[in-house]
Amino acid sequence: MRRRDLLVGGGMALAVALVPFIPGINSYYISVIVRALTFIMLGQAWNVIAGLGGQLSLGHGVFFGVAAYAVAFLFNGFGISPWLGLWVAMALSALLALLIGLATFRSRGVYFALATVAISLGFEKVARFLTAYTGGDAGLAVNFRGTAPWAMQFRGPAPFLWMDLVVVVGFYLFTRWLLRSRLGLRLQAVRDDEDAAAASGVDVFATKMVGFAISAAMTGLAGVLHVQFYLAIDPGTAFGLFQAIQIQLPALIGGLGTAAGPILGGAIAILLSEATNWWATVSKLQGADTLVYGVVLLGVVLFAPAGVMGFLRRKRATPR
Amino acid sequence: MISLKVDSLSKDFGGLKVLRDVNFTVEHGEILGLIGPNGAGKSTLFEIIGGAMAAGRGRIELFGRDVTRMPPHQRRRLGLCRTFQKIRLFANLSVAENIRVAANETAAGSGADAAVEETLALLNLSALREAHPDELTLAERKRLEIARAMTGTCRILMLDESLSGLTHDESEELIDVVRRLNRERDVTVVLVEHVMPVVMALAKRLIVLHHGTIIADGTPEQIVENPMVIEAYLGEGARA
Numbered sequence: 001m002r003r004r005d006l007l008v009g010g011g012m013a014l015a016v017a018l019v020p021f022i023p024g025i026n027s028y029y030i031s032v033i034v035r036a037l038t039f040i041m042l043g044q045a046w047n048v049i050a051g052l053g054g055q056l057s058l059g060h061g062v063f064f065g066v067a068a069y070a071v072a073f074l075f076n077g078f079g080i081s082p083w084l085g086l087w088v089a090m091a092l093s094a095l096l097a098l099l100i101g102l103a104t105f106r107s108r109g110v111y112f113a114l115a116t117v118a119i120s121l122g123f124e125k126v127a128r129f130l131t132a133y134t135g136g137d138a139g140l141a142v143n144f145r146g147t148a149p150w151a152m153q154f155r156g157p158a159p160f161l162w163m164d165l166v167v168v169v170g171f172y173l174f175t176r177w178l179l180r181s182r183l184g185l186r187l188q189a190v191r192d193d194e195d196a197a198a199a200s201g202v203d204v205f206a207t208k209m210v211g212f213a214i215s216a217a218m219t220g221l222a223g224v225l226h227v228q229f230y231l232a233i234d235p236g237t238a239f240g241l242f243q244a245i246q247i248q249l250p251a252l253i254g255g256l257g258t259a260a261g262p263i264l265g266g267a268i269a270i271l272l273s274e275a276t277n278w279w280a281t282v283s284k285l286q287g288a289d290t291l292v293y294g295v296v297l298l299g300v301v302l303f304a305p306a307g308v309m310g311f312l313r314r315k316r317a318t319p320r
Numbered sequence: 321m322i323s324l325k326v327d328s329l330s331k332d333f334g335g336l337k338v339l340r341d342v343n344f345t346v347e348h349g350e351i352l353g354l355i356g357p358n359g360a361g362k363s364t365l366f367e368i369i370g371g372a373m374a375a376g377r378g379r380i381e382l383f384g385r386d387v388t389r390m391p392p393h394q395r396r397r398l399g400l401c402r403t404f405q406k407i408r409l410f411a412n413l414s415v416a417e418n419i420r421v422a423a424n425e426t427a428a429g430s431g432a433d434a435a436v437e438e439t440l441a442l443l444n445l446s447a448l449r450e451a452h453p454d455e456l457t458l459a460e461r462k463r464l465e466i467a468r469a470m471t472g473t474c475r476i477l478m479l480d481e482s483l484s485g486l487t488h489d490e491s492e493e494l495i496d497v498v499r500r501l502n503r504e505r506d507v508t509v510v511l512v513e514h515v516m517p518v519v520m521a522l523a524k525r526l527i528v529l530h531h532g533t534i535i536a537d538g539t540p541e542q543i544v545e546n547p548m549v550i551e552a553y554l555g556e557g558a559r560a
Contacts, residue, residue, distance in 0.1 A: 192410040
């Protein structure tokens with residue numbers, strides 16, 4: 001890693017880590033950062049299969065939801081600590097990804113994208129129906145034990161900020177490594193041209209399966225941190241289409257297939273969301289925030305289709 | 321020793337018979353040219369041998385092993401290397417990374433690094449190692465595709481019109497590379513080509529396909545004199 005990247009990245013991470021120590025800082029602002037970090041890590045996870053692997057998963061929320069429900073269920077039902085439960089949750093997410101991949105990755109075209117949407121919506125219905133396990137429409141509340149580190153529960157949001165930050169930095173370093181690794185090159189080759197990848201000796205099916213499982217496990221970890229922070233999960237949040245779309249935004253805005261893209265994109269999206277929300281409240285224009293948010297996102301898609309990272313790269317490459 | 325054997329191969333697309341009972345073998349170290357008019361079935365044959373398309377009936381053997389149902393990546397690992405009629409590179413990877421993808425899969429262990437460097441040098445691409453495909457000329461893109469195809473373990477190189485659309489000098493440069501691969505590394509070469517001077521310069525043997533069947537098989541000198549080939553493909557001018 002270049003010294004400049006290390007200094008900039010490390011400095012930013014340190015600045016975020018120190019936010020809770022700012023005198024008089026409101027819990028609300030720390031919670032916004034926690035929300036942003038969760039959002040970023042979801043984008044980082046989706047980026048592995050969609051950005052590096054070129055496989056458009058439109059129902060990625062299913063891995064988030066399955067992991068969130070799993071860890072809550074294990075804790076409420078069996079008293080299993082989320083520190084242990086998160087491994088089960090991530091493994092379940094990865095297993096589900098392998099099953100979806102097994103059924104769809106041998107076909108070309110839109111089957112995979114459609115299958116992920118269908119499965120996600122199917123899980124939403126199942127979660128609403130299985131009230132005994134999932135709490136139905138109302139969702140599942142995690143039994144609160146006060147500040148109990150073994151239960152990954154805290155009265156304030158600061159520990160979650162630090163945990164989420166560690167995961168975001170970890171995902172960033174992992175993506176940087178993946179981009180240069182043998183698996184990463186395979187994924188990128190498959191993304192660019194499946195036939196040429198196969199003709200180069202790449203097992204296209206196995207590559208997609210491994211990439212999808214890794215991405216799903218990462219998404220699952222984000223689901224675990226989410227449910228531990230909010231201490232509740234419901235079918236809409238877990239499996240709804242809104243969640244699935246949200247997951248894609250950080251990488252799309254920041255730059256697909258790059259390590260820093262989802263971080264930039266997630267930060268921009270959350271800042272934008274908070275700013276438009278504040279403006280809509282102050283100006284008493286209900287719904288205006290969603291409208292402005294949508295217009296800005298449309299602008300990104302139209303004028304910077306390769307995301308902010310792609311835009312910056314193009315700027316740098318353009319002779320002055 | 322036989323490197324490639326195509327045995328009674330047929331392929332239909334609905335009612336259209338694209339290949340009809342095609343039989344031929346390619347000896348180790350040979351340079352074979354597959355020629356024929358458009359729609360003769362050359363590309364289909366290429367795709368089936370490469371594994372990108374399933375055979376209808378018949379059998380493909382590579383180095384004595386039945387690979388008819390073997391996926392393309394396993395054929396590549398056995399040493400069957402190919403280019404595409406329309407150049408297909410990894411658009412978002414650099415020149416070196418394009419080669420590295422194949423080297424990783426076919427050159428054992430740390431041999432991948434050496435294979436990439438060696439291939440870059442052989443195809444005169446070292447200075448362009450960090451460039452991306454959209455920054456390359458047509459000739460450089462064709463060189464890169466051949467580089468990616470032949471890096472690592474390559475025992476049969478199948479070139480699909482890789483020498484078309486080039487200037488005389490560019491074409492000569494690539495012909496020289498292919499000859500060196502054949503001579504110095506014992507690579508068997510099968511090429512589909514429309515540019516007859518290139519085919520005549522490279523191939524020691526030609527197979528002519530017409531309407532999915534082999535109408536001639538022989539040396540370039542025999543082929544240009546073959547009345548059936550003249551009528552179906554070359555025309556009277558070729559004899560002059």
